Amino acid sequence: MKEKLRAPKAQQPLIVEKPTLEDGIGSKVTVEINEKKVQVLFGQTILEACKENQIHVPTLCHHPDLCIAGNCRICVVEVEGMRTLQTACSFPITAPIKIKTSSPMVRKARRHIIDLLLSEHYGECYSCVRNNNCELQTLAKEYGVDSYTFGHVQEPVYEVDLSSYSVVRDMNKCVNCRRCVRTCIDLQEVGVLEAIGRGDKTHIGTFLEKPLADVICINCGQCINRCPTGALRANDPSDVIWNAIDDPTKHVVIQTAPSPRAAIGEVFGLEPGKSFTGELNTALRRIGFDVVFDTNFTADLTIIEEGTELILRLYKALVKKEQVALPQFTSCSPGWVKYLEHFYPEYIDNLSSAKSPQQMFGALIKTFYAQKKGIDPKDIVSVALMPCAAKKFECNRPEMVDSGYKDVDFGLTTRELGQMIQEAGIYLPEMPKSNFDDPFGEASGAGLIFGATGGVMEAALRSVIELVTGKKVEDVFANADITPVRGFEGIKYAEIPITEVGPVPKLLQHLVPDWNWLKGATLKIAVAHGTANAKKIMDDIKAGGKFSECHFIEFMACPGGCLGGGGQPIPTDEEIRKMRAKAIYDEDNSLPVRKSHENRHVAEIYDVFLTDGPCGHISHKLLHTHYIKRGKYIA
């Protein structure tokens, strides 16, 4: 049975009964595209068939991550024998039809549609964040638009919504393709945006037209990644960051997360699939950042803290028979955290209290680092390069001030930093490589793979397996690649039996006396990415299903994990996410240290600063946080 999709049927994929065997009788249809005979699969859309045969059909409302809408009409083609033009994106081929993708009627219709969209599209390309990366602009160029046939709006009609820390909504640039609607409702199950009104008044809006900050938005920014124009964009702090850089009294620190490094090449027109970590370090220093740190360091720290927390919860549950909230949920994705706070507030105790790597680093920079370097924390401006729109919200959460200051001042997206680098006249791919700054230095591959869905789980398992069993993880999983939690399946589930246990490592000796209580246990874990998948797991847990018996579940708000985050270069789709994941896993493979507990800088910080160990008092003050039961009611 088909999965229950809640988006309007008009925005759902079409259902065609396809032959069961791809090479069986009747599974292929011979069609004529532009007078050329080609064989296509039964049920394939005209758009897919054209793509396979290197025929370009323009699209606008179509996005490979989303179901078909067929509402922009730009992909219309002629099908012989049909009175009207048909949308290539939605038309399934079930008969030997003749298709024309560029007849006079088709070209005129497309041009008209572009002209109509332009007539309502306020603004000029050169003053737009999406200049040179805008699908409407591309269409206009493709069809040689040199004048506004049906006029052009001279005044903005809508007020720009600047209320959110993360997402800016400028409906004056909206083309009503509804990709954001399908993203928010179908892909993410959040439900902030829908089409409002009818006829000429139709527009994309929120519940009761409230500003974004007042509705249940999790700030994931997936809508931004799928917006074809500049109608949705991230709240860009780069002007203020430039000011800080230019201010000699400020010590400007930047931490960079692995996912932006694996994607920033795309901003410079390169194919996805290569990380530019070393080049980026150099570029950042040339721009004027005083020091560059690797967020993976605190990712390693997160593994230690969150892993310890899990062990403590299990110990309480299994040995002390106390009531504890299990399964433990990861808390490094701020979009997921807010999703849970809104939609499943009763499960707040299941969230790991460990802060996200970004916020851990923020707290350490303005305490440990400031002390060590003798810098007044008030003069530190702490910037975080993230693949994420929600990180902008996260650093502005009022509780994130454990250093005595705002722990992280600005969350900066991959796109925004790419822009800053270009503005500085730097061509990133040609930069010489350089290392991260001390005292945090290079981090492990475990912290690095946080960027891909399943990465936090894999990193945690690499450490848990070694710390508990005393064996090398390589003996259990070849090359320490824990493949059951890798890949882009929406929900992954795995069971790890603990057949033998080793000695308790020094770091944890004050917490548990031995591991015997874990011997013979089976660790049940799950991984979900995209909040729609998270919802499935949560509903299963609520119903007492198999996921309620899990011990640890990784949740990422964005499809693909951080590498598919709302702050990543546009476009983002499944192919691109795969390439970025490859870049991340390749880099992990190339690193000498691939386990968080083997990161010597981490060991060092427990020696000299977080002296009462993981989940101790100091770490609780700086590295852990609490959450808010927000609920769903919109006041």
Add this chain to the structure above:
Amino acid sequence: MLVVEKNALSEEIEGYVNKYGKDRSSLLPVLQAIQRKHSYINDFAQQEVARLLDIHPVEVFSVISFYSFLHSKPTGRNIVRLCQTISCDMANKSKVVQAIERELGIKFGETTKDNRITLEFTNCIGMCDQGPAMIVNDRVYTKLDPEKAVNILNEIK
């Protein structure tokens, strides 16, 4: 809204949902029932409907905003919908409009100060042979002239 009012409204909506079914396809009947009783669907009611049908509030709001007979903002106790489409238009609709606006002291699209009447234009109501025509709540009045229209409106409470 007071908590008591909210509870009463929740209970009422639960009743509708039980009657029409806890499925998205019940959305319109449920909204129509709320609107019939309260003359509009307030923000709390919208969220309650969303909760009970397991959809997002914005989807409820979106649906309300699509249909011209559903309202998300307060209206008068009585909604007067005068047909503006061609046949009624040709049958001197504008004279009726002038008379009504003058009598009530408001324009179409507005609500009287005493909250008694909201005036709206509507598209073809299928009374083209007997125009001008209007619907007051769910009653139809046809072959209007300025005097008749005003008398009808003056009679409703």
Add this chain to the structure above:
Amino acid sequence: MKTQLENNIIKTERTGPVLFSPYKRGDAIKKAVKQKREDILFEIKDSGLKGRGGAGFPTSTKWMLTAAAKADKKFIVCNADEGEPGTFKDRVLLMEYPQLVFEGMVVGGYTIGAQTGIVYLRAEYEYMFEQLENYLANMREDNLLGENILGTDFSFDISIRLGSGAYVCGEETALIESLEGHRGEPRNRPPFPVNTGYMGYPTSVNNVETLAAVPHIITKGGSWFKKFGTDKSTGSKLFSVSGDCERPGVYELPWGTSINELLEIVGAKNTKAVQVGGASGICVPRSQFDRKLGYEDIPTGGSVIIFNESRNMLHVLKNFMEFFVEESCGQCTPCRIGNIKLLEGVEMIERGEFTFKYINTLKELGRTMQVASKCGLGQSSPNSFISILENFKDEIFHTTGTNGFNGKAGK
């Protein structure tokens, strides 16, 4: 309720060749449930009955496709969302001949293998709701509806659902969307409702008038039905006549009646133009009044609006375009923005601030809308723009005064 209807809605004695011919309640169901489904399909096919909503799709084909679709549930939906300006025939059928409509649904349900019928009644007709529900209750009492109809193993029931004021919900896929609790936005076709309709099940959506013809065909035969009308347009048609004439109302006339004949019957004088098919139809000038109503010449859902010499055709066009700007579902680009542009064009002409070049561009745009819009609304909304500006260009562009056109326009 009763007094209201008597006070406000004028009833007249009706006569007509097919729909308004004598019919005894229950006869069609009694006969149908004893027949094989394919025999009914054959009879309907033989009658040549086509959809009466305007598009004219053969009813037998629609039912055959729905019957052939494999599914554990099927639906038959009565499209009573009559909203085309100038159309009110369904009002008359539902108020005065509910037996025909409902029995047509039962026969249709039996034929396609549906268990459930749904009437989608427009919100503007809410006043009929109670009366129709009562009628259904009577049918249930007489076992013409419900479990094991007339002792057979065929069970079928009908429910009535109200619309909420959206013209586009008359489009069958938009109607289904609305039934499912969504915005009434048309779906992509294919897939068609006969395969993937209400809740994903095969669904036949039929016009009120189509269904009303079915009991007559069942009881009197397809060959009797096709004696009326023409070769390609068999049977009769209900015409909703309004505008400048002495006797507006619903008329049942055989297909093939000319506009002249119709004008004669309804007592229209000094007629300048006739809008056939409502706002989405075409505007026929006097020179073409000998044209015939029927699929061969002017197909129509039955709306006839008559304009006499005193009417300003630009004003008429503006009223139509305002209608479409409001009633477009707003989903697809050509319809959502295109209609706004056409209306703006009309306003430009009204003000005398236009160029012929731009008006021609708008006509071209209209042609794009006809082929590129997602559904019938956008595909037909430019019809009146194109036909009125073509057929009445003398009045609109070349006379001064009446339109406020002051001659200062460019070329």
